[in-house]
Amino acid sequence: xxxxxxxxxxxxxxxxxxxxxxxTARIINVNTNLLLDLPKYIKLGWQPLLEITSTSDSFKxxxxxxxxxxxSYFLMAEPNNPSSILSSxxxxxxxxxxxxxIIPREVWEQxxxxxxxxxxxxxxxxxxxxxxxxxxKIIQSNQAITGTLAGSMTHDEGYxxxxxxxxxxxxxxxxxxxxxxxxxxxPNVDQDIAPFETIQWMSVLKSLTGYQMYxxxxxxxxxxKDVLSFLLLDEKFPRALKHTLKQVEYCLSDLPNxxxxxxxxxxxxxxLAHAQLKxxxxxxxxxxxxxxxxxxxxxxxxxxxxxx
Amino acid sequence: xxxxxxxxxxxxxxxxxxxxxxxxxxxxxxxxDYLSLLSDADIKEFKAASDLAIQTxxxxxxxYNDEEGSIDRAWPFDIIPRLIExxxxxxxxxxxxxxxxxLNLFIDDLYNEQKIIKDGIFPxxxxxxxxxxxxxxxxFSPPLxxxxxxxxxxxxxxNDGTFYVLEDNLRVPSGVSxxxxxxxxMKRVFPDMFEKYNILPVDDYPSQLYDMLAxxxxxxxxxxxxxxxxxxIYNSAYFEHAYLAQQMGAxxxxxxxxxxxxxxxxxxxxxxxxxxxxxxxxRIDDLYLDPExxxxxxxxxxxxxxxxxxxxxxxxxxxxxxxxADDKVVYSFVPEIIEYYxxxxxxLPNVPTYxxxxxxxxxxxxxxxxxxVVKPANESGGYGMLIGPHATAKEHAEFRKLVQADxxxxxxxxxxxxxxxxxxxxxxxxxRHLDLRPFILSAKDITVTTGGLTRVALIKGSxxxxxxxxxxxxxxxxxxxxxx
Numbered sequence: 001x002x003x004x005x006x007x008x009x010x011x012x013x014x015x016x017x018x019x020x021x022x023x024t025a026r027i028i029n030v031n032t033n034l035l036l037d038l039p040k041y042i043k044l045g046w047q048p049l050l051e052i053t054s055t056s057d058s059f060k061x062x063x064x065x066x067x068x069x070x071x072s073y074f075l076m077a078e079p080n081n082p083s084s085i086l087s088s089x090x091x092x093x094x095x096x097x098x099x100x101x102i103i104p105r106e107v108w109e110q111x112x113x114x115x116x117x118x119x120x121x122x123x124x125x126x127x128x129x130x131x132x133x134x135x136x137k138i139i140q141s142n143q144a145i146t147g148t149l150a151g152s153m154t155h156d157e158g159y160x161x162x163x164x165x166x167x168x169x170x171x172x173x174x175x176x177x178x179x180x181x182x183x184x185x186x187p188n189v190d191q192d193i194a195p196f197e198t199i200q201w202m203s204v205l206k207s208l209t210g211y212q213m214y215x216x217x218x219x220x221x222x223x224x225k226d227v228l229s230f231l232l233l234d235e236k237f238p239r240a241l242k243h244t245l246k247q248v249e250y251c252l253s254d255l256p257n258x259x260x261x262x263x264x265x266x267x268x269x270x271x272l273a274h275a276q277l278k279x280x281x282x283x284x285x286x287x288x289x290x291x292x293x294x295x296x297x298x299x300x301x302x303x304x305x306x307x308x
Numbered sequence: 309x310x311x312x313x314x315x316x317x318x319x320x321x322x323x324x325x326x327x328x329x330x331x332x333x334x335x336x337x338x339x340x341d342y343l344s345l346l347s348d349a350d351i352k353e354f355k356a357a358s359d360l361a362i363q364t365x366x367x368x369x370x371x372y373n374d375e376e377g378s379i380d381r382a383w384p385f386d387i388i389p390r391l392i393e394x395x396x397x398x399x400x401x402x403x404x405x406x407x408x409x410x411l412n413l414f415i416d417d418l419y420n421e422q423k424i425i426k427d428g429i430f431p432x433x434x435x436x437x438x439x440x441x442x443x444x445x446x447x448f449s450p451p452l453x454x455x456x457x458x459x460x461x462x463x464x465x466x467n468d469g470t471f472y473v474l475e476d477n478l479r480v481p482s483g484v485s486x487x488x489x490x491x492x493x494m495k496r497v498f499p500d501m502f503e504k505y506n507i508l509p510v511d512d513y514p515s516q517l518y519d520m521l522a523x524x525x526x527x528x529x530x531x532x533x534x535x536x537x538x539x540x541i542y543n544s545a546y547f548e549h550a551y552l553a554q555q556m557g558a559x560x561x562x563x564x565x566x567x568x569x570x571x572x573x574x575x576x577x578x579x580x581x582x583x584x585x586x587x588x589x590x591r592i593d594d595l596y597l598d599p600e601x602x603x604x605x606x607x608x609x610x611x612x613x614x615x616x617x618x619x620x621x622x623x624x625x626x627x628x629x630x631x632x633a634d635d636k637v638v639y640s641f642v643p644e645i646i647e648y649y650x651x652x653x654x655x656l657p658n659v660p661t662y663x664x665x666x667x668x669x670x671x672x673x674x675x676x677x678x679x680x681v682v683k684p685a686n687e688s689g690g691y692g693m694l695i696g697p698h699a700t701a702k703e704h705a706e707f708r709k710l711v712q713a714d715x716x717x718x719x720x721x722x723x724x725x726x727x728x729x730x731x732x733x734x735x736x737x738x739x740r741h742l743d744l745r746p747f748i749l750s751a752k753d754i755t756v757t758t759g760g761l762t763r764v765a766l767i768k769g770s771x772x773x774x775x776x777x778x779x780x781x782x783x784x785x786x787x788x789x790x791x792x
Contacts, residue, residue, distance in 0.1 A: 002578035004565050097366075098541055101554030112366040157579065256580045307579045 003157045007102060009308035010095045011158050014103075015165025017092035018111075021085045021118075022142040023173040024075055025135040027052060027207050032068075032132065034203040044200075046071035051180045052173075053083055072131065077122040085138060086122055089115045104152045107145055114141045160251035164303065167244040167251075171296050174241050177207050178231060179289040182224075182282065201227045208239040228277045228285075232292075241292065242272060248299065261302040268295040311344045311351075311737050316730065322469045323739055324390050324729040335391045335787055338504045343388065343730075343737070351735055358387050358497045367489045368547050383486060384780035386731045387497055390742065390762045394508065394788040397759070400463070400471060403656030404746060405754045406646060408459050411476065411633045412750060413649040415455040418632060419445050429648050430641055431665070433716060437685065438638075440479075440631035442594060444601060448618055451524050452751060455630035458517070458589075459748045460484070463760075464659070465727035472659045472724070473642070474743065478626060478634040480591050484747045485548035487761040488513060488555075490783040506788040508758045513747070514555035516755050517589075521556075523751040524623035525586040532586035534558040535576065537566070539592050539608045549591050558589070568612030572619040587623045588613075594628045637663070637685040640719050660722060664715035673711060673720045677704050680720040682711065697723050726771050729782065731764055741765045743773050744784065759784035 031049055038044060047066050050056040055074070058081060063070045077086045093115045100108050121134045146166075153159050181204045201222045205211040210231065217234065218226050234240035249265050252258040271291060280288060314330045316323075325336035332340040346354075359382070367383040417424050418441070424430045435441060460481025462474040491510050495502065518534065525532030538549035540562050553560035565576050566585065575582035595602040598613040616622045632638070638645075640661040643654040662669035662680070673680060682694040694707045711718045728739035746760030762782040763773035773779040 002580045002583050004559060004561065005577045005579055006562070006565055007559075008579050094541070097546075097550070098560075100550040101558070101560045105554075108366055109364045113364050116363065 003161075005308050007099050008157070008161045009304070010099045011102065011161040012165035012303070012308075014092055014095040014099070015162040015167075016169040017088045017095065018142055018145060019166045019169035020083060020173070021088040021092065022139050023169070024053065024083070024085050024088065025138045025142075026209065027177065028072055028075055029132055029135050029139075030203050030207040032072075033206070034199065035068075037199050048180050049075060052176045054176075055081055055083060076131075076135075085135075086115075086118055089118050089138075099158075102158050104148065106152065107148050110141065110145045110148060114138070114145070117141075157255060160254050161307075164248050164251045167247040168296060168300055168303075170239055171241055171244040171248075172293070174208060174231060174239055174244070175289050175293050175296065177204060178228065179286060179293075181207075182285055182289075198222050204231070210237060210239060213237050225278045228280075232275065232277070233272060242269075245269070245299075255307070257306060261299060261306060264295070264299045264302045268292065268299070271295060310347055313340055313344060316737060317739060318728075320467075321725060321739060321741075322465055322467050322727040324392075324465070324727055324742070325388075326730060326739075335393045335789060339389070339391065339501065340730075342501065342504070348735060351732065354387050354497055355732065355735075358385055358493050361493045361496045362489075365489065365492065366547075367486070367493075383489070384766065385490060385493060386740075386764055386766075386780050386782045387494070388730050388732060388737070389494060389501075389783040389785045390729045390744075391505075391785045391787050392759065394786050394790070397786045400656065400746070401756045403473075403654070404461055404748050404756050406650065406652065406655050407461065407473065407476070407642060408456065408748045408750055409754060410646040410649045411459070411478070411642070412454050412456055414638075414645045415627075415630055415633050416449055416453045417649075419455075419629065420447065420449060424645070424648055427648070429644055431716075434637050434665075434685075435632075437717070438632050438635055440594070440629070440635060442629035442632075444614065445627075445629035450617075450627045451526070451620075451623060454524075454750050455627040456633065457520060457524070457625040457627070457750055459750070460745045460760075461748065463656075463744045463746065464724060467725050467727075469727070471656065473656050474659055474724075475636075475639060476634060476642075477745075479593065479631040480545075480626070481745070481747065482545040482548050482591075483745055483761040483763075484513060484757065485551040486781055487747075487757065487759070487784065489551075490761075490781060494783040505785065508786040508788060510758045513757055514552060516749055517552065518556040518558070520749045520751040520755075521558075521587045521589055521623075521625060524625060526620055526623060527584075527586050529586075533576075533584060534587045534589065535561045535566075535585055537561055537563070537588050537590040537592055537610075539563075539596070543591070545591065552589070563592075563607060563609050566610045566613075568610060568616050572612070572616050572621050574610065574613065574616045574622045585622060587625065589625050594631060597624075597628060635685060636683050636719050637716075659724060662720040664711055664718040664720065669720075670711070670715050673718075674708050677708055677711075677720075679722065681723055682707055682718055682720045685717050685719065695723070729762075729764065731766070731780075731782075733766070733768075738768065740768070741771045741773070742782070759786045 027049055045066065046068055049071055050059050053075065059074055062080060063074065074081055075084055078084045079087065081087060093111050096103060096108055096111045118138060149162065181200065201224060202211060205214050205227060208231065214230050217230060230237065230240065232241045235242050235246060237243055245265055245268055249262065252261055275288060313326060316326050316329060318326050318328060325333055325340065327333050362382050362385055368381060414424065418435060425432045456478040458481060460477040460483060463471050464474045465471055488510060521534050522532055536549050536553040536558055538546060538560060550560055559576065561576055567575050567577065569575060574585040576585050590597065592608050596606045597609040598611060599606050599609060600611045601614045617624050640663050642658055646652060646654045662673050664670045664673055678696045680696045684692040694703060726741040726743060728741055730737045731740040742762055742764040744760050744762050747757045749755045762784045764780050764782055765771055765773050766780045
């Protein structure tokens with residue numbers, strides 16, 4: 001039995017929406033922590049999160065002040081923000097609903113419960129005290145869903161589409177985080193704030209739960225070049241760009257007529273291979289990441305054209 | 309306050325479980341004993357457990373025009389089951405099989421030779437007025453001569469305890485998934501009752517449905533491609549469509565997933581290209597099936613589907629046009645239809661029905677209209693009905709005129725008092741009215757669900773059991789008392 005195009009598309013987007021909800025929860029938590037560590041005069045604030053999620057404009061249409069309360073509510077529960085955690089979970093649930101016959105019943109129940117719990121817990125803007133716990137629950141529930149799928153869904157084409165969705169979304173988020181964090185990193189590094197630069201690079205790693213793994217891998221002081229090379233080129237760290245792309249490539253090997261998509265992927269590998277991470281200055285790094293993002297988008301387009 | 313059966317009111321009603329205050333029917337003895345031992349806290353706990361099970365299992369039905377547009381509501385479920393003895397059920401089962409068998413012969417006859425009309429049993433003018441008769445299907449006979457593969461018949465019990473057939477739903481009857489899910493919820497909530505009783509299982513319905521559909525395949529291949537065609541997630545029964553597809557391992561499709569090619573075969577769009585479809589369990593009404601033939605603006609169906617079906621390249625369940633037997637006037641003829649085709653007396657009675665085309669019946673209806681429920685032949689969903697005992701003198705007079713002007717368009721029935729069963733309401737147990745919808749599958753063999761979906765009116769005194777109007781449901785247990 002061959003998979004319906006519409007179903008393939010729904011599973012792919014299910015993977016993307018779940019991953020998006022999880023990633024958004026991660027970056028809010030990390031930003032909260034980061035701000036506690038930074039001195040008051042370094043005003044990083046909450047704007048970067050809007051930039052990472054490309055929601056600055058729609059935020060400004062709804063709110064006047066960029067502050068913790070507004071931004072966190074906007075990113076967690078704002079119904080008019082299509083990429084808020086709650087909107088993503090709702091979209092994931094609607095997608096799961098249309099493919100209930102494909103995914104294991106337990107997973108539908110988990111997604112359904114996750115949405116219901118999130119709806120109850122995240123929609124209370126004033127409640128900052130439990131925010132960390134609530135967001136952590138979202139991350140963990142999502143991990144449980146991923147685990148249940150890995151352990152109980154037949155690893156067939158449907159599972160390939162799910163993983164491709166998850167990995168493309170991850171690739172997208174990893175590059176966004178690098179881009180925005182590097183752009184807002186302190187422009188003139190002087191002696192006083194040097195330690196805080198390290199803190200910021202740590203925050204980049206932590207947004208991607210990569211701090212520990214980076215330590216094991218690099219065994220070095222945190223520095224820009226190594227963090228970049230870890231997050232872009234590492235093949236074994238699940239949130240590194242290279243790894244996510246390899247996953248997509250691996251999934252494609254099971255699928256019919258995947259030549260065009262593989263071609264797009266190999267172009268991305270080319271770009272990565274030629275990156276001079278050490279010498280890339282801030283501006284050219286931004287351009288480089290921009291190119292990578294365009295490349296990720298082309299992979300997505302090629303997938304849609306071929307299968308959906 | 310725990311449950312006190314001496315306060316349970318059974319006057320004026322036939323109650324399914326309690327025959328008199330403090331007196332259970334034999335089948336319900338264990339259950340009523342068990343329930344009366346429950347504390348308030350227990351009841352709360354059971355209720356919460358069933359609510360939670362329903363919520364996490366995502367058992368929903370969709371309500372339109374709610375404040376959020378259309379939303380999914382949790383399925384309203386009462387944790388006290390409705391019990392029927394196996395012996396009694398076996399008779400009902402035979403009656404339903406007999407009924408559906410005759411109805412299928414009737415439909416096939418109507419679209420072909422029309423012997424029943426030629427023999428003067430069924431008046432031809434009634435057929436001419438039928439909205440659900442599809443002239444496009446004339447001269448055609450689907451595989452095995454079966455038109456209504458899935459039938460949901462509504463049964464009610466009157467005051468005297470007799471089961472009557474209230475109507476047969478032959479088009480796209482729904483509710484069977486709730487019957488299956490109710491059992492799952494009960495098993496989670498009341499596992500100990502399943503040890504006390506020998507309850508016949510319901511779980512094999514999806515595999516029977518699969519076998520029945522597979523038997524219709526035009527291609528003689530080991531694994532025919534079976535799909536469930538749904539109008540989509542905004543349909544009130546979408547939950548059921550997805551559920552059944554999942555349980556059968558069939559593909560759930562919407563119209564856009566399918567395409568009819570020049571070879572008059574149906575294909576679905578897959579990631580590998582087009583793939584042939586053999587059997588479609590369609591949950592879309594006739595007139596939306598094929599815009600080439602019926603409503604040109606409809607996007608729910610598949611252009612060319614009727615061509616493919618009539619060429620014998622795809623099976624449709626239920627067959628288009630089978631709704632002709634889903635008509636109130638046809639209903640009133642079912643006992644005659646059974647006798648005509650099978651040479652047998654009907655095992656299950658119809659609700660007594662006056663056919664206004666008969667002069668004697670017409671006289672009776674005109675003179676007793678305040679006692680009767682008067683229904684137009686070709687409407688459904690309760691439109692254009694008169695409920696005599698609840699209507700005003702002015703309305704009685706209007707309906708007398710309507711019926712006299714066009715007697716062939718009306719039937720009338722006495723007002724039934726539906727049976728009740730104990731139901732939890734605000735932590736008390738009170739009697740509530742209910743009905744029963746068993747599902748009958750027909751292909752080479754005819755099978756009937758073990759029991760069916762019991763729907764219950766949750767509002768006191770109400771007989772409205774539809775979920776969209778505040779009705780709920782109960783698990784239906786066919787209990788084998790002999791093997792206890």
